Amino acid sequence: MRTMTRALGPFALAVLAPLVARADVSYERLLRAGSEPQNWLTYSGSYASQRHSTLREIKPSNAANLELKWVFQAQSLESFETTPLVVDGVMYLTEAPDTVVALDPATGRIFWRYQYNPAASARPCCGRVNRGLAILGERLYMATLDDKLIALDATTGQPVWQKSVADPAVGYAMTLAPLIVKNKVIVGVAGGEYGIRGFIAAFDAATGEEAWRFYTIPAPGEPGADSWKGGGDSWQHGGASVWLTGSYDPELNLTYWGIGNPGPDWNPSQRPGDNLYSDSVVALDADTGKLKWHFQFTPNDDYDYDSVQVPVLVDLPTTSVTSGKLMLWANRNGFFYVLDRKTGEFVRGNPFVKVNWASGLDERGRPIETPQPEGAVTFPGVQGGTNWYSPSYSPSTQLFYVSAWENYGSIFRPQKVDYAPGLQFVGGLPGSPLAGAANLPRIRGPINNWTEALGNGAVIAIDPRTGAQRWRVPLADVSTGGILTTASDVLFTASRDGYFYVLDARDGKQLWRTTLGGAGANGPITYSVGSAQYVAVSSGNGLFVFGLRR
């Protein structure tokens, strides 16, 4: 230490002082994430993925006193779909494509920025986006567009290790926030439009060594392989991607993941059979990746009804029919499902938007299909009755909340397509029922010339005990905003037409709104610094953070 003594003085860095708390998130803390509402420790707020916080400072009686506290402007013009983490006084978020930023959650000022430049060969179908991070111990984990899993030091932003997960040149990509379970980092791969064979994989958080891999399409000879009929290699290019973060039940040690569409997306005649485990939820043993059960929402999908939505885990009183350990799921196919998450058994299901591709669900939850004649409009349309943006469940109101696309349909025209590595493998292109309108209306743009003729959005509240809609707030444009609720019965969401809404979770009454000028494209989160509660929501390319006027 001779060299150090020369530097001792008022500015000397006391590196030998006993270390006190800095970013250090144990698995035990993740298990009890809900008990530290000042933080937001995982993509969905907790392993149950309810996007619900017990913070109560902002409540219906004072929500009108909200004001803007700070704005973070992303250095990217891609859709801003990240869910920030907040950990002991530091916020961590991602900017598209694969940049991590650490900032002060009270002011938005930046501590550090780590920019990873994904390989030019990365070819995500639908935007060079990243939805966020996971944290364990002193490390952050990011999944990149070119299929790298990167561990970063949370204090310095320096990469600690990097692992190659798949080959971006043939269409694999990663856009999701990883999920930590125990000492493992779990990720899945996008690429359902490129004829990939999807998988979920777990890596040792300390070393990056792969622990297990579950293919979402069984190989010949494995259970479920006979759901890919007709011979050939359709199973090898059958998609079944995984592009949103799963959930976890520590009591059952099961991790639940939603699986994407089969490929080619819109030409099911090229892949006869149910096409397991596309459009399903799978329950995997978190230690081994072994399949415990699965439930398929849309067998032999004609419509690209990805079932990647985040599984919402809810405990309700046990009945003679269910264990009370339930899973709630508003699916892209237009039905709202209640499943028993212990067994995967179907409990209940009913449409939450206009549906005509099926007349209902049978007693085991399988759709009773009613394919529409050629050229007719199918509801919901290709983007679904809802999609990737997170829903919320409030234990206080016991209601489930979701952004719904109502009265929205598409005309499906299948086409044969040959598989070629790295090229899109979709089998047709859905059309709009309105001549001249865009086939795949993603953003209406600053002028809403798309109008009520093609559907509308809504924030809806569903009672999971009955499946009935309790209330509904209609929106002129469809919405890509996720939903957050709090124990004080406040609901937060941002719409695609640029509004930030604060609603009463009990009845949908508007408590406050402001305009942010861009599409809401993530789920809002909430946290606190000192006694002050904050709500952070993305709109356009900014993260807007609100709190009460003081």
Add this chain to the structure above:
Amino acid sequence: MSIETASRIAAWIGASIVAAAAAHAQPQHAGQYEQADIEYGARLYLGRCIICHGERGDGMPGVNLRSGRFKNASTDRELSNVIRDGVAGTAMAPNAYSDSELTALVSYLRNFGSYDPGRSGKPGDAERGRQLFQGKGDCGSCHRVNGVGPRAAPDLSNVGAIRTAGTLQRYLLDPTDAMLPINRPVRVVKRDGTVIVGRRVNEDTHTVQLVDSHERLVSLDKSQLREYSIGADATMPSFANVFDEDERADIVAYLLSLKGTN
């Protein structure tokens, strides 16, 4: 804030402007290149360029690197771009060089004609440098490398990709001169008397962000501070009298080998 502190900051601001201007100057002429960069560039040339361009720089027909004139480049920036991007339609392929390596190669090419390998210092040995870093220099007691060591001083895991050989050499000799102004040490007294010392990582008109001595990320509202002062001198001592010239070359060789995981 005391008058004394304010004047220190004012003095620092003046000094930092000069330092920043020097750091960002783009040398355009021979003589402005640092010896460490020229030597690093010579070693890179030997390892990667010599196969095609030859020992005397005239291995490719119509190309003479010793002449100081380049067909596709006039400025250093253009020369750097040609080395990185290659020349379409020729055997000169793109190369994934780091900024440090590009600076070194440009420095060498600008001095190709006059560079005498016999007269320059011994090339550093990265493995010996690693041993000196951990042993005699005790550098690991402040700096972190590849996940090992404290975080109070800058993490050096990728320093070889982001700092030039010349800059690293200067850090060893005169850290205060070489230090980025943002990394100047700060000392803060909060209204409740709490003292925080640390390394500044960001600052705006009203707030300052730092890594404190407990390795925590801290953000402070300046209006809530009793005292805020910025140190003029680097916390890091000079190693001019700790290492001899050969040892410094070894340390620089080791630091240049640290290129991060990307």
